[in-house]
Amino acid sequence: MTEPMIIEAENLKKHFRLASGATLKAVDGVSFGIERGHTLGLVGESGCGKSTVGRTILGMYEPTDGAVSFEGKKLFGMTRSEKRAFTRLGQMIFQDPYSSLDPRMTVSDIVGEGIDIHGIYKGKDRAERIRELLSLVGLAFEHAGRFPHEFSGGQRQRIGIARALAVEPSFIVCDEPISALDVSIQSQIVNLLMSLQERLSLTYLFISHDLGTVKYICERVAVMYLGVIVETAPSDKLYDEPRHPYTRALMSAIPIADPVRERAREHVILEGDVPSPIDENIGCRFAGRCPRALPKCEEESPELVASSDGHYVACWNVNERG
Amino acid sequence: MFVELRDLRVSFKTYGGSVRAVRGVNLDIERGECLAIVGESGCGKSVTANTIMRLIPSPPAEISGSVRMDGTELLALPEKRMKEIRGKSIGMIFQDPMTSLDPTMRIGSQIMEGLRIHDKKMSRHEAENMVYETLGMVGIPNPRAQFKRYAYEFSGGMRQRVVIAMAVICKPRLLLADEPTTALDVTTQAQILGLIRDLKTHLGSSVVLITHDMGVVANMADRIAVFYAGQVVEEGASEDVFRNPSHPYTAALLNSRPRLDRDRKQKLATIGGAPPDLFAPPQGCGFFERCPAAMEVCGDIPPSRYDCGAPGHRSLCWLHHEFASPRRDEWLRMRFSG
Incomplete structure (x- = not known):
C-alpha cells in the first residue's frame, strides 16, 4: 500500500471545441493515482x-486544465529531453489490432521502430531484442519477417503488445485491448498481460467496458460517467458493495453466465440514453436517469467523498445519508 | 416441430x-x-x-x-x-x-x-x-x-x-x-x-x-446450441448445458470468461490455438487440436452424437462413447478447473 504513485492525474479536464462552436466536455475534472506495479481499471x-483520459495522461492530448505527473514530474512543462524519456516509459496498447498496425511494415519493423527512435539497441543486439520480445509475447522469431495481414486477431494483438514493450516502458495504457477479440482468444491475452506485469513489474491503466475482465485484472476500479469519475474503490469492494446508483445499474446490466442465478437476481434497467456531453450540466450528470434522484441532484454537482477506506462515491444520496 | x-x-x-x-x-x-x-x-x-x-x-x-x-x-x-x-x-x-x-x-x-x-x-x-x-x-x-x-x-x-x-x-x-x-x-x-x-x-x-x-x-x-467449426457440438436445455457442459469446447468457453460472481486471482482458463481452417476441415473432430481431453480416435474419426443424460442434451464428442468412460469421468471431474 505504501508504494509511491507512478502516475497521477489531478483535476484533469479535456474539452473539445466543435465546429458548431459548442464545447464537448469529454473529460471534466478527473483525479486518480496508480501505484507502481498496480492496475487501475477505468x-x-x-x-x-x-x-480520452488514457490519451491525455500519455500526453497525446494537451489537457484543457489540470495536471498529470509521472514519477513526481509534471508532464506538461517537461523539458524536451524529459518528454522524450517519458514517451519511452509510457506506452499504449490499442483496441483494434487490425487498424493499429501499419499493413506495409513487417513485424520486425513494427516492433523495432521504437527501439530505433530511442536508440536503445543497434545491429545484432537489436535483432536479439526483437527475438526476445516476440518470444515474450508468445510469437516465434520466424514471424519477424511477416506482415500484419498474415496474422489472426489474437496474434496481431500480441504484436501490438510487443511493440509497446520494445522500449522498456514502466507504465502502459491498455485501451480496450481485448474487446475486438473472440472470447476464446480474450483469455489468452488477459493471461499474457498479467504474466508480463508480474515479470516486468509494469503499471497498467486498463480501460474497458467489460466489468468481468476488469474485476479480474485490476486492484482498483474507477467508474466514469459523462466525463467524471462517479465511484472508485478497491476492486473487491466495488463489486461486493457498489454504492453509486450508476455503478449498481451497470453491474446489474451485465448478464451472469448462469441461467439460474441470472434469472433470480434483481435487474436495475436504466431508462433512456446517456445524455450528450455537449449539454451544459449543473447538477449530477446521472440525475436524469437516476432512480433515486433528489431535488438537490439537479442543482449541485456532487464531489467524490470517501464513504469507507479507499472507497469514494460522488452521489448526494450516498454521501449525505451515509 | x-x-x-x-x-x-x-x-x-x-x-x-x-x-x-x-x-x-x-x-x-x-x-x-x-x-x-x-x-x-x-x-x-x-x-x-x-x-x-x-x-x-x-x-x-x-x-x-x-x-x-x-x-x-x-x-x-x-x-x-x-x-x-x-x-x-x-x-x-x-x-x-x-x-x-x-x-x-x-x-x-x-x-x-x-x-x-x-x-x-x-x-x-x-x-x-x-x-x-x-x-x-x-x-x-x-x-x-x-x-x-x-x-x-x-x-x-x-x-x-x-x-x-x-x-x-x-x-x-x-x-x-x-x-x-x-x-x-x-x-x-x-x-x-x-x-x-x-x-x-x-x-x-x-x-x-x-x-x-x-x-x-x-x-x-430456453435451449442452447453450441457451434464450433460449422457444426453443433453440444445442444440441450439452457440449465443442463450450463450445469453439465458435456463437450470440452463448451466447458472451455464457460471457463475462459472472467465472471463477476467468481473470486479474483482464480486462474483464467484459456483455449490454446485457434479454430481449424475451414478450407480444409480436419478429418476427425474439429476441436481435436485444442482439446484438453483429446484421445487418439478424435484426430482420425469424426465423433458421433451422444446423449448426456437429460432429455435433448447431446454432445458431439467421443468422450461419451462407452469405451471412453474412464477418460470421460476424469475429464468431468476436471472440467471446471480449466
Whole structure:
C-alpha cells in the first residue's frame, strides 16, 4: 500500500471545441493515482471519456486544465529531453489490432521502430531484442519477417503488445485491448498481460467496458460517467458493495453466465440514453436517469467523498445519508 | 416441430478453394421457445441464420440439406414464394444498427415498407397506424414525431429499436436475432434484451438468438446450441448445458470468461490455438487440436452424437462413447478447473 504513485492525474479536464462552436466536455475534472506495479481499471460506457483520459495522461492530448505527473514530474512543462524519456516509459496498447498496425511494415519493423527512435539497441543486439520480445509475447522469431495481414486477431494483438514493450516502458495504457477479440482468444491475452506485469513489474491503466475482465485484472476500479469519475474503490469492494446508483445499474446490466442465478437476481434497467456531453450540466450528470434522484441532484454537482477506506462515491444520496 | 434443419451444409467458392462454413447442422426450433446459437466468429452461426432466411444466393454458394418450417421445405421454394415468407413469417434483427438502416429513408417509411409489400390491400393510413403502434411497442417514445426522422438522428440503442420494429411489424412466427446487442453498451443491451423477451411473449414467436456472450445466453435462452467449426457440438436445455457442459469446447468457453460472481486471482482458463481452417476441415473432430481431453480416435474419426443424460442434451464428442468412460469421468471431474 505504501508504494509511491507512478502516475497521477489531478483535476484533469479535456474539452473539445466543435465546429458548431459548442464545447464537448469529454473529460471534466478527473483525479486518480496508480501505484507502481498496480492496475487501475477505468470502466464506463462508450462516450464517457475513458479513452480520452488514457490519451491525455500519455500526453497525446494537451489537457484543457489540470495536471498529470509521472514519477513526481509534471508532464506538461517537461523539458524536451524529459518528454522524450517519458514517451519511452509510457506506452499504449490499442483496441483494434487490425487498424493499429501499419499493413506495409513487417513485424520486425513494427516492433523495432521504437527501439530505433530511442536508440536503445543497434545491429545484432537489436535483432536479439526483437527475438526476445516476440518470444515474450508468445510469437516465434520466424514471424519477424511477416506482415500484419498474415496474422489472426489474437496474434496481431500480441504484436501490438510487443511493440509497446520494445522500449522498456514502466507504465502502459491498455485501451480496450481485448474487446475486438473472440472470447476464446480474450483469455489468452488477459493471461499474457498479467504474466508480463508480474515479470516486468509494469503499471497498467486498463480501460474497458467489460466489468468481468476488469474485476479480474485490476486492484482498483474507477467508474466514469459523462466525463467524471462517479465511484472508485478497491476492486473487491466495488463489486461486493457498489454504492453509486450508476455503478449498481451497470453491474446489474451485465448478464451472469448462469441461467439460474441470472434469472433470480434483481435487474436495475436504466431508462433512456446517456445524455450528450455537449449539454451544459449543473447538477449530477446521472440525475436524469437516476432512480433515486433528489431535488438537490439537479442543482449541485456532487464531489467524490470517501464513504469507507479507499472507497469514494460522488452521489448526494450516498454521501449525505451515509 | 416448428422448424427443422437437417444435415444443412453450406460452402462458398473462393479463389483459395472452397470454405465449408456449415458442415452438417441438425437443429430443431420449437414454437415459442428461445434457442441460443453460441460460438466464435467464423463458426457458421450467422451463415446458418442467413440460410434459414434464404439470404445466401445459391449459386454461387453450395447449399444442401433441408430447412423445413411447418413442413414446408424452404430451400426448395421458388424465390417468389420465399419473398412472401421473408419478412412476414420470418423476421430478422441484424447486428449493427448503424449499417442495417437506409440512411436516406425516413425511419417510418422504412418500417412501413415490409408491411405494405406483404399486405397490398392495406391503406397507407392503416399502415401508418401500425407503424405508430409498433414504434410504441419497441419503446420509442412519441412515435408520431419520430416517424419522419432519419436513422442518423437516433442513438445506437434507439436505432436497434427501429431495426426490431422492422423485424416484428408483420408479427413473424420466427424471429432471427443475429448478435442483436453486440454493438451496444451493457445498459442498452439490458434494455434491448428485455424488449426481445417481451415481444416473444407478446407475439408468441420463436426466437433464434445468435451470440457469443454466455451471459446473454443465460439471461435469454430456453435451449442452447453450441457451434464450433460449422457444426453443433453440444445442444440441450439452457440449465443442463450450463450445469453439465458435456463437450470440452463448451466447458472451455464457460471457463475462459472472467465472471463477476467468481473470486479474483482464480486462474483464467484459456483455449490454446485457434479454430481449424475451414478450407480444409480436419478429418476427425474439429476441436481435436485444442482439446484438453483429446484421445487418439478424435484426430482420425469424426465423433458421433451422444446423449448426456437429460432429455435433448447431446454432445458431439467421443468422450461419451462407452469405451471412453474412464477418460470421460476424469475429464468431468476436471472440467471446471480449466
